[in-house]
Amino acid sequence: MTHYLYAMPGSLYSGKARAYLRKQRIDFEERAPSHPRFDEARKSIGRWIIPVLETPDGRFIQDGSDIIAYGEAAGLARLPAYAGGPVQRLVGLIFELFGGEGMVRPAMHYRWNFDAENIPFLSQDFTGPMVLGGDAAARAESFAASSGRMRQAARIFGVNADSAPLIEASYAQFLKLFEAHLETQPYLLGGAPSLGDYGLFAPLHAHLARDPHPATLMKTTAWRVWRWVERMYAPNQDAGEYGEVAQALVEGDAVPDTVKALLSYVAEDYLPEVEAFMAFFNAAAGAPEVEAGAVIGGRPGQRVIGFTEFDWRGVKLTVGVFPYRVWLLQKVQDAFDAMAPADQARAAALMAETGLSRMVELKPVRRVERADNREVWGS
Incomplete structure (x- = not known):
């Protein structure tokens, strides 16, 4: 059943869903948004x-998180x-939030x-699925419109001349x-991908491992991250450089020290924004x-209900406030509260140790x- x-x-967000479907070997075909059937999807979603x-x-079903939830609930x-x-x-839920939302800043910056390195690629990559058989003028017009919107969106995520050097350092x-x-583990929590891997994959694949400039940066400075990106897209384990690794998470509900270091990075890099958008919300x-x-x-x-300002690595950033991010944060909090x-107590100790309480x-x-593929007010 297809x-x-x-x-x-x-x-960015397509990659998260696509990687999940491939890893689970779920039978699917990909269609571009220019496919006639997508108009029905758009009308349904609004x-x-x-x-x-x-x-x-x-x-x-719209949204990578909901698509994963569907696959899990359906036993696929x-x-x-x-x-x-x-x-x-x-x-896993923390890295789903951080990967898909907290890493949008470097994704949009890079x-x-x-432009010198990226635009020849992006102009084809953006228009190929949207202008089927279109001539050069139609493609140029399509790319001018879409790239203009995306450049404007980059500013909503805090990308500007002042923040650019800090984004690169971060x-x-x-x-x-x-x-x-990744020197010792093929995935975030051991020998199998978890929700956090799919969250991180979203920006690390589409923008940072495909666009020419950041792809070269990743290949030359973080080869194991590049291999992880390849691995996350493979339907098999694709981890030969680790020897024989069981496709299972680390035993005993343990969190490796190297993941704790990444969590501490999340606290430094993204928690100030979480505090700011929650105060606004x-x-x-x-x-x-x-x-x-x-x-x-x-x-x-x-999708944006306003703007908030906060201190980030020594500069003031103004960013959009997305209710979707509040929903993802709630998932973290609901999981903690249900324990x-x-x-x-173990989770609270981990959060305190890494600065994420x-x-x-x-x-x-x-x-x-x-509800109905939209963010709505709850009680």
Whole structure:
């Protein structure tokens, strides 16, 4: 029974869903958003957005996190993304949030600030799936429109001339830490991919391992990270350089020290933004006249509900506030709150050790839910 994935090769969020489907060996065919059937998906979801998975029974599921949840619930996963003990699952959720949202800044910087190397590739990569058989003028017009939108979006994520050198230093720090971890483990938590791997894969593949400039940077400074990107796209283990490795997570719900170092990096690099967007969201979320179930922002296409400012590595950044990020943060907090007391104590100790305690303390005053592929107000 075939699934259809509406996606694009260069799309950050498409890669997360595609890697999951490949790793689980789920039967699917990929379609470009220019496919006539995608118009039905767009109407169903209420906005133009990818990835979208069409199930064999004709349902449309938008968002990589929801696509993974569908695969797990339907029993389609041969290597479950939610595997491991409660602390390991919490770590996976943290890296799902950080990978897909916290690493958008370097992804956008390295895509749109190195035109001499990137544009010849991007101009084809963006228009190939969108302008089927189009002539050069049609492709140029399409790319001018889409690249203009994406350059504007980069500023929403805090990419500007002042932050650029700091983004590069921060990304170099991440590559060094992830490279060190991958010296002994083929995946984030052992011999099999977990949810955190799929979260990190989103930016590390589409932007940072495919676009020419950052791809060269990764290959020449973090070869093991580059191999991990290849491995995450392979339907088999693809970890021959590690010898015989069982396709399982680290035993005993343990978290390797090298992953703790990455968590400490998340606390330094992303927690200030989490604190800022949660303060903004909580100030905006108290309006009692907004009914539960209403689309946040009033319409499905409005993903940003405002802007907030915070200190990041010595500069002031202004970034958009996305309710979707609050939803992902809630997943971390819900997992922590649902733990048995002994497991929660171990998780709390890990969060304290890595500087991430605030991540489970910054609760929204009103929940964000996902309904009909949209972010809506909860109770």
